[in-house]
Amino acid sequence: MSGPARRVTIRDVAKHAGVSVATVSRALAGDYPVQPSTRRKVLRAVRELDYVPNAQARALSVASPGAVAIVVNSVNTAYYAYIAQGVEEQAAAEGRLSLICTTGGDPERELAFVQTMREQRAEAVILVGSVILDDDYLQRMTRYAHALAASGSRLVLCSRPPLGEGVPALTVGFDNTGGAHAITAHLLSAGHRRILYLGLRPGHTTSDTRVAGYRAALADHGIEHDPALETRCDFDRRSGYTAMKQRLADGPRDFTAVFAATDVIAAGAVQAIREHGLRIPDDISIVGYDDVPPAEDIGLTTVHLPHTELGRAAVRLALSSKDPLTEPPIMLGTHIVVRSSVKRLGSGR
Amino acid sequence: MSGPARRVTIRDVAKHAGVSVATVSRALAGDYPVQPSTRRKVLRAVRELDYVPNAQARALSVASPGAVAIVVNSVNTAYYAYIAQGVEEQAAAEGRLSLICTTGGDPERELAFVQTMREQRAEAVILVGSVILDDDYLQRMTRYAHALAASGSRLVLCSRPPLGEGVPALTVGFDNTGGAHAITAHLLSAGHRRILYLGLRPGHTTSDTRVAGYRAALADHGIEHDPALETRCDFDRRSGYTAMKQRLADGPRDFTAVFAATDVIAAGAVQAIREHGLRIPDDISIVGYDDVPPAEDIGLTTVHLPHTELGRAAVRLALSSKDPLTEPPIMLGTHIVVRSSVKRLGSGR
DNA sequence: ACTTGTCGAGTAACCGGTTACTACGCCATT
DNA sequence: AATGGCGTAGTAACCGGTTACTCGACAAGT
Structure with a gap:
C-alpha cells in the first residue's frame, strides 16, 4: 500500500513508546528490572507496530545457539x-x-x-x-x-x-557387520547353505561392512564363501531387479536363498523372482536389510535399523x-x- | 589448545595484511578496484588465518536472500x-x-x-x-x-x-478431484459398478476432494453413490488394514473394487484382503492414490502425483x-x- | 542536612560486516 | 607552477540488536 514498508526496528518501537531502545530490549528480555507501567507501554507499542526482533542481529551481539x-x-x-x-x-x-x-x-x-x-x-x-x-x-x-x-x-x-x-x-x-552376520545366521539356521549375496560394491562402505558380516557368519558355520555367489549390484530397485533377472536367466539355480544388501534391492529382486515364475519363500527365500517401507509390504524378513x-x-x-x-x-x-x-x-x- | 580461540574477524585479517577493513571487504567482494598487489596480500592473510566471513553479519548490512x-x-x-x-x-x-x-x-x-x-x-x-x-x-x-x-x-x-x-x-x-475422477472412471470402464471408497474423513481436505471426484465419476456414469460403500478410515497403513479387515468380516461382499484414498491405505487393505484368502485382482480389484513406494511393490494401479x-x-x-x-x-x-x-x-x- | 544506596532509565560502545564519503598521490593539462 | 582528474585506500557511519556504564531521583540512615 504505502511503499516498500521498511521493517519495524527496535528504535521505532522505542520512539513509539517514548522510551529508549535499551528499555525496549530489557522489557522484552525480562532479565532486567523495568517499571511495570513502562513495560506495558513497550508491549503496547510492540503490539501496535507488530514488531518482530531480528534474530540475525541478535545473534551478532549475543552468542545464540546455531543451526x-x-x-x-x-x-x-x-x-x-x-x-x-x-x-x-x-x-x-x-x-x-x-x-x-x-x-x-x-x-x-x-x-x-x-x-x-x-x-x-x-x-x-x-x-x-x-x-x-x-x-x-x-x-x-x-x-x-x-x-x-x-x-x-x-x-x-x-x-x-x-x-x-x-x-x-x-x-x-x-552395526552393519553384526546385523549382516545375524541375518545370515538366520538363513543358515533355517537350513540354507547356498546363499546369494546381492549387492556387492567393492569400496562402498555399506556394502563392504555387510558382506563382511555375511562372510563371517558363513565362516562360523564352517562354510567357505563362494565368490560366485556374491553378485555385484547397485543400491537401487532397478539394479536389484536387473541383477536378479540376469542371475535367474544365466543358468542352473545354485542357491536356495538370497541376502539382498538392502530392502530396496530386495524389492527389485522379488519382482524379478516372481516374473520368473518362482514363489517366495517356497522356491526361493530372501532377506533384506534396513527395514524400510517396501519390506513390510512384500513380507520381507530383514534387519531393522534404528x-x-x-x-x-x-x-x-x-x-x-x-x-x-x-x-x-x-x-x-x-x-x-x-x-x-x-x-x-x-x-x- | 590455546583457549577458546576467538573467531577470526575481518579486522584480524586487515591487521594481518596491513590494510584497512574496507580494503579487505572490497578485495573479497571484488566489486571495487583494488591494486593487484594489495589483493594478493589480503588473500594471503585470509588463507593464513582461515578467515570465514560471518553471513549473519553481512545480512545485517546488505539485503541478502533469506532462507x-x-x-x-x-x-x-x-x-x-x-x-x-x-x-x-x-x-x-x-x-x-x-x-x-x-x-x-x-x-x-x-x-x-x-x-x-x-x-x-x-x-x-x-x-x-x-x-x-x-x-x-x-x-x-x-x-x-x-x-x-x-x-x-x-x-x-x-x-x-x-x-x-x-x-x-x-x-x-x-488436482485431487480430477485424479479421483479419473481413477474411478478407470474402474468403471473396467466394468466395476460397486466400488468401495476407503478413506472417508469428513472435514479432511484431501479426503473430501478425492471423494468428490469419486462421486462425480459415478454420477457421470449414472450411478448414485451409496453411502454404505464409503468407509471411514484414517490415512495410515494400520487403519487401512483394520478397516478392510472389518469390512470383509462384516458380511456379504457387496463390492468388486476398492478405491483407497491413499496408497498407504491401499497397502494395509491389500494385506487384509490377502489374509482373508482373497486374491488381487482376481477376487477384488483395488486402486490407490499418490504413487508412493508401496504402490510399485504391490503392483498397485494408482494416481501419480508430481x-x-x-x-x-x-x-x-x-x-x-x-x-x-x-x-x-x-x-x-x-x-x-x-x-x-x-x-x-x-x-x- | 548530608551521605549513601537503590531503582529505573538513558547513552554509547560493541557484535562483524558493507559502503558512502574523504583523502592522498600521481600524472596530464593549461 | 597551479589545477584538475583518476585510481587506491582509509575513516567512519550504518545495519539492528544487547549491555556495560552512567546518571538522576528518591528513600533511608546518621
Whole structure:
C-alpha cells in the first residue's frame, strides 16, 4: 500500500513508546528490572507496530545457539528420510533450527554446503550416507573436519567410516557387520547353505561392512564363501531387479536363498523372482536389510535399523561437550524382523 | 589448545595484511578496484588465518536472500519427503538455504515455527499437508499470512485449500478431484459398478476432494453413490488394514473394487484382503492414490502425483514477484499409472 | 542536612560486516 | 607552477540488536 514498508526496528518501537531502545530490549528480555507501567507501554507499542526482533542481529551481539545442518543424498529415500526425521526432532528438542541440503551425491555441492555452513556459523554439520572409501574421500573429510572445527562447528559422520583419532569428527553408525552376520545366521539356521549375496560394491562402505558380516557368519558355520555367489549390484530397485533377472536367466539355480544388501534391492529382486515364475519363500527365500517401507509390504524378513534414533544420537553427540578428537564412534545395534520371506529347509515343514 | 580461540574477524585479517577493513571487504567482494598487489596480500592473510566471513553479519548490512522454510508433519512419510525434496532442490537452485520443521501435526509447533521464521527473516514459509478445514484452521492461517507478509516473508500453502483473495498467501496443490475422477472412471470402464471408497474423513481436505471426484465419476456414469460403500478410515497403513479387515468380516461382499484414498491405505487393505484368502485382482480389484513406494511393490494401479514438482513450484512461486493477494492457486495435473491390481469384468478375459 | 544506596532509565560502545564519503598521490593539462 | 582528474585506500557511519556504564531521583540512615 504505502511503499516498500521498511521493517519495524527496535528504535521505532522505542520512539513509539517514548522510551529508549535499551528499555525496549530489557522489557522484552525480562532479565532486567523495568517499571511495570513502562513495560506495558513497550508491549503496547510492540503490539501496535507488530514488531518482530531480528534474530540475525541478535545473534551478532549475543552468542545464540546455531543451526543444525544435515546433508544427505536425497530426502526422498526412506533411509535418509528416517534419519533426517530424527535429526530434526532432536534439534528442535534442543532449540535448534534444522538446515537441510541434498547433494544428489555430488561432492561439489557437499563442499559448497560445508563452506556455507561455516559462514552461517552452524553448530553442527551432519553428513549422512555411505560412500566410496578412498583417499580422495578421506582427504576431503579431513579437510572438512578441520575447517569446521576451526570455525566452531562440529562435524558428525553418520553411517560412514570414522576418520580416526586426531581428526575432529564425531561418528555414529549402525552395526552393519553384526546385523549382516545375524541375518545370515538366520538363513543358515533355517537350513540354507547356498546363499546369494546381492549387492556387492567393492569400496562402498555399506556394502563392504555387510558382506563382511555375511562372510563371517558363513565362516562360523564352517562354510567357505563362494565368490560366485556374491553378485555385484547397485543400491537401487532397478539394479536389484536387473541383477536378479540376469542371475535367474544365466543358468542352473545354485542357491536356495538370497541376502539382498538392502530392502530396496530386495524389492527389485522379488519382482524379478516372481516374473520368473518362482514363489517366495517356497522356491526361493530372501532377506533384506534396513527395514524400510517396501519390506513390510512384500513380507520381507530383514534387519531393522534404528534410523530415527541414529539421527537423534547424531544431534545429541554434536551438541554434547564430548571431545571430537578422542570420542570413539557410537555404534547402534540392530535386530532381525521376521516376516514371511524365508522358508525352513530340510527338517520338516 | 590455546583457549577458546576467538573467531577470526575481518579486522584480524586487515591487521594481518596491513590494510584497512574496507580494503579487505572490497578485495573479497571484488566489486571495487583494488591494486593487484594489495589483493594478493589480503588473500594471503585470509588463507593464513582461515578467515570465514560471518553471513549473519553481512545480512545485517546488505539485503541478502533469506532462507526457504518448509513445514511438514513428518519427513519420514514418502508423500512429504518427495515434496520436501522438490523444495530443497529448487531452493538450492535459486541460491537459498532450506530450513525444515516437522510438527507431528501439532499446531503449537507450527505456530512457534512461523514465529521463528519471522525472526529469521525467512523469504518463504511453505506449509505442506492436508488439514481439517474448520474455522479455527482458517483463522490461524489468515493470521499467519498477515503476520508473515508484515515481516516480509511469503506464505505458500501446499496441498491445502486456498484462503481466498485478500489474504496474502500463495497456493499450490494437486488436482485431487480430477485424479479421483479419473481413477474411478478407470474402474468403471473396467466394468466395476460397486466400488468401495476407503478413506472417508469428513472435514479432511484431501479426503473430501478425492471423494468428490469419486462421486462425480459415478454420477457421470449414472450411478448414485451409496453411502454404505464409503468407509471411514484414517490415512495410515494400520487403519487401512483394520478397516478392510472389518469390512470383509462384516458380511456379504457387496463390492468388486476398492478405491483407497491413499496408497498407504491401499497397502494395509491389500494385506487384509490377502489374509482373508482373497486374491488381487482376481477376487477384488483395488486402486490407490499418490504413487508412493508401496504402490510399485504391490503392483498397485494408482494416481501419480508430481510431488517433487509441487515442491519446486511452491518455491518458484514464493520467489517470484506474483502478488499473493490476487495470484490464483496453481493446480498441478495428475495421471493414472496402470499396474496389475485391477481386473476387467464382464466382457471377456 | 548530608551521605549513601537503590531503582529505573538513558547513552554509547560493541557484535562483524558493507559502503558512502574523504583523502592522498600521481600524472596530464593549461 | 597551479589545477584538475583518476585510481587506491582509509575513516567512519550504518545495519539492528544487547549491555556495560552512567546518571538522576528518591528513600533511608546518621
